[in-house]
Amino acid sequence: MTTIIETRFTRPGSTNKPRLTEITPNLIVDIDEEGKTCFTTEELQEQCSRWEVSPNQGLVITEAGGTFCAPRLAWILMNSGFLNVSVIKPEQLNGIEIDKQEFDKSLLSGLSAAGFVGKDEVVEASNKAQQIIDVRGAARFSGDEADPRPGVRAGHIPHSTNMPYKVFLSDNDGEVFLPVESLRVVFYDAGIDLDKPIIFSCGSGITACIGALAARLCGAKDVVVYDGSWADWGSDVTLPCATGHD
Template sequence: MTDSVDTLPVDTLPGPVVSTDWLARNLGRPGLRVLDCSWYFPSQNRDTHGEFTATRIPGAQFCDVDDVSAPDTHPLPHMVPDAATFAAKIGALGVGDGDTIVTYDSAGIATAAARVWWMVRLFGSDRVAVLDGGLPKWLAEGRPTESGPAPAPEARVFTATLRPALVRSVDDVLANIDRSADQVTDARAQARFEGAAAEPWPGRRSGRIPGSFNLPHTDLIDGDSKTLLPPDVIAARAKAAGLDLDRPVVASCGSGITACVIALALATAGKTDVAIYDGSWAEWGLRADLPMDVGPRVG
């Protein structure tokens, strides 16, 4: 006799992203955890908690990227916490060992869904993917939603073990300027990369890390569907930006959010070892003792 849909195991993840069809087919199956990770700049005045309560994918929990990060006492935004903190925070959302996690956001693929995907991987689990196109694509296809306060999940045990190869500190990036072992890649728009536009984070200088490359995260996303571009196009755009995908890549951005879109996009193209400079320009641009470049990149 065939099992009913709600008792079937979760399908194997097809890769770093899953389609809306994949998620619809697996909703409600044991072991699947869906997290709404929507995040916006404070200046945008978006009530992400309220939006989640009003409209969400059935069964989703809200994962506040600032809440699962280092405590508010840290001077930089949403930095990586210690393993115990991450384990407790993600476990409180009902995510446990062996679960399959799908993250999404309300901007398609341009906010924190990729950041939470990276953090789950950073702390040891590869059973995680991002919903391609996020909530906008889900809604455009007329798929089911729910509203009202989300039922409190039962806390579960998530064993967090840091993978240090997937993260870089400011000291690592500073030392790399001379070594050039890592290709530091900036996900910000070209005007910010070249220092021609002001930074949205208060008190930050305008410019870039010396020797870094520019691969705006928006260049990796279809502007209409909010889905990632095909893997071969992503690889081509990375190479056009000057990257050698056979060498180490470290992604940076304004505060470590859209850098993770680079990591996600390159993972779909087969490069799964992209590291993130956690402090990104929110840290580098704040410190007058750190070198920076401005203007078009030469070479």
């Protein structure tokens, strides 16, 4: 039995949230309201109680309009103690038995929020030239394109590597991510060592989770997401801002 979760999010340049039309999910999670920022452990347990999801359940997370925000919810849950979580495209739901398993509130006490870091950890990583991957588009990364958020500079975190999130995704209707061997090549070609710590960043912490999940699929262990991402870093004028492709 599988619990189907649909995620919704207002995407950049749009005022509408794509919605599934062919199935009725067990749960709808609006990332704008529930999950755009990381939870504390207490907040996570309370939110899972409201959602009525517990670690005994098999969770399938999907979304309409292409892969964008579903990996964010998957990353939150996978790093907190949920062991059976997957992200799939809506067309993959055919044949899946949609029947929500019983919610076990007693299991929520074992959940612990993890998988994210804040600005201080990223400053330290940047100063040490450790691996930071920015999954925004190339023009936004280089600073050639202005950030859409008022007060946020154009550019990127010094010593970070640009890997636009779409390089991890499959064009195949039946798969979300590229095959693992192809993902490994993508990381290798970008000069990323999957055996070393990696911090993923994006514009606001949503699509960074796509890259983080891709790294996990390749077996990387020490992977985290910068929750505030460039919206946090770029708005802090005390922090350095790099431009171009360094």
